[in-house]
Amino acid sequence: METIGSAARYPSPLRYPGGKGKVANFLKLLIVQNDLSGIDYVEPYAGGASVALTLLFEDYVSNAHINDLNPGVYQFWRLAIDDPDVLCRRIRAADLTLDEWRRQKRIYADADTAPEDLAFATFFLNRTNRSGIISRGGVIGGNDQTGDWKIDARFNKASLCARILKIARFAPRLTVTNHDAVTLLKANASRAGAALHYLDPPYYLKGSRLYDNFYSHDDHLAVSGTVRSMKGPWVVSYDADPEILSMYPGCESMRYILGYSASKSPNGTEVMFFSEDLVVPDVSSPAGIASSTVDAAKVAATLF
Ligand SMILES: C[S@@+](CC[C@H](N)C(=O)[O-])C[C@H]1O[C@@H](n2cnc3c(N)ncnc32)[C@H](O)[C@@H]1O
The missing domain is CATH 3.40.50.150 (Vaccinia Virus protein VP39)
Structure with a gap:
């Protein structure tokens, strides 16, 4: 844990x-x-x-x-550095359900998705898919959620936000490009x-x-x-x-x-x-x- x-x-x-x-x-x-x-x-x-x-x-x-x-990976790092509070607010509010997972998959696949939404969708799928495989991975626990581990197994909100806020403190020494x-x-x-x-x-x-x-x-x-x-x-x-x-x-x-x-x-x-x-x-x-x-x-x- x-x-x-x-x-x-x-x-x-x-x-x-x-x-x-x-x-x-x-x-x-x-x-x-x-x-x-x-x-x-x-x-x-x-x-x-x-x-x-x-x-x-x-x-x-x-x-x-x-x-x-990868545009999603890039936008994730961009947001983590430029606006960590927005990212953490979205993480804390995340709904860890299959409906939300399907919605985030659609957002990730949509070429017109706004940068902040792409950043969050990338992060959400990375943390809820098996092995962190972003676009091709299946959801942890499977589509019927009968596995030993469920969709939220790798989504400890407090720990993830702590990591992001720590990274943001180093932003002046960190460059992110695409x-x-x-x-x-x-x-x-x-x-x-x-x-x-x-x-x-x-x-x-x-x-x-x-x-x-x-x-x-x-x-x-x-x-x-x-x-x-x-x-x-x-x-x-x-x-x-x-x-x-x-x-x-x-x-x-x-x-x-x-x-x-x-x-x-x-x-x-x-x-x-x-x-x-x-x-x-x-x-x-x-x-x-x-x-x-x-x-x-x-x-x-x-x-x-
Ligand atoms: C093996 S992974 C890197 C894993 C990383 N070392 C880590 O510890 O998490 C390779 C990464 O390269 C990125 N990538 C693939 N082709 C690329 C390219 N032409 N230029 C820059 N990045 C690329 C992929 O999106 C992927 O994130």
């Missing part, structure tokens, strides 16, 4: 299929070990943006830029001053089942070509499909299993690639690093 205190444990109010909250401590370690504390940070495929929020809340980065091409990621990367590549980019593109294999915006093989190739030509530090995470592995030749990489903290596995289902200027932390897996490991790295960094 989520409580208000879970605002600290789960920084994001969005649930995200393939969400990368579990690698946030690894990114902290990477920042400390590469002496990048206070750098600006960009997440071109933000989704639930758990990593960006964690790094910002804990002052590992000065400013965070979260970008997502660009195509490759366009954004190209613009940033020519900009002075390095930022750390963490890319978590739609999965190669399952992308079309999970997200409205997904990629073809050639799109994935374009991401690889663009990010590998960038000057500043970058990290990319993916599903470890052989096609993806062949797109990052010569890059340092790490394979691991996202769901299990202690498994850096040569056969792992996930992979991370790193820009050549980065020292890659020597850990058993990027998923599930303990906070104490990050603290020890900070102490070590002050000794040298």
